[in-house]
Amino acid sequence: MSTLTLETEPLAVDVIVTATVLRVILDDGRELLVPLEWFPRLRDASDADRAKWRLIGRGEGIHWPTLDEDISVRGLLAGHRQPRAA
Template structure:
């Protein structure tokens, strides 16, 4: 049996957030889509605050300054979620 290993670090290049979905486009062409419900601070934020994001580092993560939320690409790929607001 073989094990899949990452040859390169997955990096975000674009982000879109609606009231229901967080969608992240990666530099290799993949798109991740997860329920915004996984991230209560993002879920409860205004549309304006959801749209105000920046990439962390080279795209290893996403930061929303108005709500102090940080989400890593690696965490999204692993299926990590925040179950309640901190």
């Protein structure tokens, strides 16, 4: 059995957040579409706050300063989501 290894670190180049989806465009042309349900802070935020993001580092992650939310590209690729509130 072989193991997939990444030749390069995937980097975000653009982010689009709708009322239901987080869309992250990567530098290699891939696009990640993730349900906003996975990230309650983003889901519950206003459109204006969701639109105020910036890339972390060279694009390793995304930061929303008004929401104190950080999401890594690697985490998205691995399928990580925030736990649901109890």
